[in-house]
Ligand SMILES: NC(=O)C1=CN([C@@H]2O[C@H](COP(=O)(O)OP(=O)(O)OC[C@H]3O[C@@H](n4cnc5c(N)ncnc54)[C@H](OP(=O)(O)O)[C@@H]3O)[C@@H](O)[C@H]2O)C=CC1
């Protein structure tokens with residue numbers, strides 16, 4: 059008689075584990091006694107207990123060794139939203155996710171946790187206290203969001219108790235924290251170029267920002283609660299700080315914390331959105347001749363000038379989720395972690 063050795067439940071793989079969220083997740087998993095394989099296109103650090111596998115997730119043969127003897131996979135790789143490259147998003151987020159699912163099935167992985175995004179329901183207009191049952195955006199605001207929708211559908215539809223693969227999707231929003239390569243660096247760059255003097259709209263729009271350790275906490279709770287009899291199988295979960303804040307207050311707190319002036323002058327939302335649209339079209343038309351990336355994209359203006367905050371009651375109920383770091387402490391720890399981005403540094 060042959061006995062199939064079940065993969066250790068404390069052995070997992072993190073696809074995208076070299077990235078901002080991925081590395082925080084890896085660190086917490088190690089703290090909790092997991093051994094971790096990282097699969098990523100690059101290696102950004104070294105840690106005892108972590109085995110790196112480098113490759114493109116669209117290549118199943120490259121992925122399989124990272125999933126050997128692994129029972130749990132976190133998929134948190136994606137091209138950065140700023141890359142604005144439709145072909146790349148489609149290849150990695152859609153075709154690549156299909157390959158990740160196939161590889162999980164082939165390798166006998168039991169649980170797949172996807173990092174999706176709360177933006178899968180965002181169309182550039184207000185969302186107040188949005189729940190997970192809002193329909194996917196019919197007109198997603200950019201290619202990144204369009205492919206994150208397809209990616210989430212693929213992963214949730216792959217949940218199949220008979221085949222032995224259970225899946226769940228975490229939808230974070232506005233992740234920030236130490237080592238984030240996007241939010242704070244983009245903000246500081248805009249401030250250094252004198253572009254952070256203006257508030258778009260009346261400045262009262264509420265938004266969710268989520269400290270990275272809370273996002274990690276949500277992922278681990280979901281992974282540990284994902285069992286054949288649990289109600290979370292095949293479902294998406296909002297994970298936020300559960301403290302909606304005025305977008306411009308958050309930006310001001312980060313800027314002032316780093317020694318820059320807070321934005322003061324108001325500009326009408328419709329005017330800035332129209333200008334951003336015009337600039338985006340111009341960049342598209344001129345792409346064969348010159349390449350320029352406007353700071354004000356329609357997506358960014360929409361994010362900066364509308365309400366978009368989400369209800370995370372479902373995560374509280376089903377996962378026992380509660381943020382572990384408050385927004386105030388998260389901002390303080392983030393600001394402290396960027397001494398090189400301070401005014402005058
Ligand atoms: N940051 C945020 O505010 C939010 C993020 N998310 C989601 O969270 C996840 C993690 O985001 P974040 O940590 O910010 O992103 P990062 O860009 O920091 O991390 C993603 C990692 O995946 C790698 N990667 C990209 N393409 C491939 C590929 N083809 N094969 C293997 N690895 C690849 C990246 O490498 P490289 O850097 O070289 O591209 C990077 O190391 C993403 O799925 C994102 O959509 C959701 C909501 C909000």
Ligand SMILES: CC(C)=CCC[C@@H](C)[C@H]1CC[C@H]2C3=C(CC[C@]12C)[C@@]1(C)CCC(=O)C[C@@H]1CC3
Nearest residue numbers: 231232241244245248265266353354358361362
């Ligand atoms: C809540 C959420 C989804 C945040 C995502 C993070 C980024 C999209 C933001 C990080 C820095 C922001 C920023 C702007 C828009 C949104 C961000 C890119 C502006 C371009 C908005 C218009 C301005 O006045 C300048 C801002 C620079 C920083």
